[in-house]
Amino acid sequence: MQQNVFDRILGILCSVLDAYSAVLFLPAIGQEKLSDAEYTIASAFSLGNRLNTGVSLPEGHGLVGWILRSREPMLVANFDQRYNHLGYYRDGEEQNIKAFMGTALADGLGALCVDSKRQYSFSEKDQKMLHLFAELISQMQKELAHSDERRTTLKFYAALRTVYSLRHQYSKWPEFLRHFLDLMSTITGFSYCVFCTRDSHGENYVVEDESTKLLLQHGRDPVTFPMSNGIVGWVFRNSKPVISDAREGTPETPLVGRGLDIPLFQTVVAFPLIIQRKTRGVLCLAHDAPLEVNETTKDFIRMASEHLSLFLENLYIKCRLRDMHREQMPK
Numbered sequence: 001m002q003q004n005v006f007d008r009i010l011g012i013l014c015s016v017l018d019a020y021s022a023v024l025f026l027p028a029i030g031q032e033k034l035s036d037a038e039y040t041i042a043s044a045f046s047l048g049n050r051l052n053t054g055v056s057l058p059e060g061h062g063l064v065g066w067i068l069r070s071r072e073p074m075l076v077a078n079f080d081q082r083y084n085h086l087g088y089y090r091d092g093e094e095q096n097i098k099a100f101m102g103t104a105l106a107d108g109l110g111a112l113c114v115d116s117k118r119q120y121s122f123s124e125k126d127q128k129m130l131h132l133f134a135e136l137i138s139q140m141q142k143e144l145a146h147s148d149e150r151r152t153t154l155k156f157y158a159a160l161r162t163v164y165s166l167r168h169q170y171s172k173w174p175e176f177l178r179h180f181l182d183l184m185s186t187i188t189g190f191s192y193c194v195f196c197t198r199d200s201h202g203e204n205y206v207v208e209d210e211s212t213k214l215l216l217q218h219g220r221d222p223v224t225f226p227m228s229n230g231i232v233g234w235v236f237r238n239s240k241p242v243i244s245d246a247r248e249g250t251p252e253t254p255l256v257g258r259g260l261d262i263p264l265f266q267t268v269v270a271f272p273l274i275i276q277r278k279t280r281g282v283l284c285l286a287h288d289a290p291l292e293v294n295e296t297t298k299d300f301i302r303m304a305s306e307h308l309s310l311f312l313e314n315l316y317i318k319c320r321l322r323d324m325h326r327e328q329m330p331k
Contacts, residue, residue: 006043006137013133014045017126019114020097021046023088024137025064026110028056039068039110041088050093062087063100067111073103075127077120086115103131106138156300159187163304167311176311177209184304185211188297190285192265195308196225196232196256197281203227205236205282207256214262230256232282235270239279241302242270245293255286263288269298271305275313283308 010022026042038056059069062085067074076084079100086094101122102113112134116122162183170176177195185193193211198204207215207223215223227233231242232255245267255265265286273281283305 007045010043010045017114020117021051022114024112050089050091052088052090055088057087064111064113067102067104071104071108073127075122076100101127101130103134105134152296156296160303163307181209181211188285190287192286194284198236205232225256230254231268231270232256232284235272235282236279239272239274242268243293244268267291269293269301271302273305273309275309281312
């Protein structure tokens with residue numbers, strides 16, 4: 001929806017300025033704002049069909065890169081390909097461009113550019129008009145981001161209510177856990193969700209259940225790993241969460257252990273479940289492709305894991321009371 005809106009705006013911009021093409025550059029998805037950050041075409045409109053919409057430009061590369069780095073506007077009335085470079089056309093179409101104009105977005109994280117096949121087709125008045133369009137796009141970005149964030153928050157709030165209701169729907173631990181993991185995977189968009197618990201000696205951890213059967217194949221015994229193995233083991237030992245998203249690349253440490261026939265997950269979120277001052281469980285969500293993990297997602301997983309801790313703590317207390325009752329019974 002956002003791209004369609006910006007495409008229409010760029011079409012209007014081309015019409016108003018009598019331009020050949022209009023291109024909007026924004027930071028590449030999943031990349032932090034760094035000095036060597038790259039920008040991709042988020043939206044474009046052209047009277048031709050030779051725009052390279054898959055191009056990625058670093059700051060400082062060509063005329064567009066200069067705008068992205070300097071945060072200053074640019075007007076080239078007589079475009080000379082011997083000294084200037086655009087970089088967003090293919091099949092030699094750039095040779096036909098005779099004029100160029102661009103400006104940085106209000107927040108500095110992007111650029112809005114137009115070009116023409118006629119020399120001296122843009123004026124300072126046109127540059128002011130381009131600046132107004134850039135301000136409009138920046139404001140729309142903020143409003144759309146706020147709207148998306150609000151929708152995401154409402155989605156997670158509704159999911160959290162469902163998580164809380166599971167305990168009343170499924171009183172038995174295996175049923176509750178199975179539905180809990182499936183729900184977590186569906187809501188967050190992670191392809192895999194697994195829950196592990198500490199064994200009685202604290203030397204190993206056991207895979208209780210998983211949303212997709214990768215480790216617990218039908219007919220196999222429960223899978224056990226040493227505490228020294230994988231990201232899950234690290235969380236058990238240190239009682240701290242691990243959040244490794246797309247920006248940090250593929251984790252060097254495997255999820256549970258090496259030599260297993262499971263995907264090499266690129267995005268991992270693992271939270272410890274602390275009961276009676278010990279980490280007795282780890283809730284882990286993983287995805288085999290880059291997946292941005294924002295603060296809203298982290299908060300949802302944290303609150304869901306805390307609810308899982310309460311369920312486990314209630315079971316722990318019930319088991320202790322049952323054992324105490326048995327010890328007090330006459331033999």
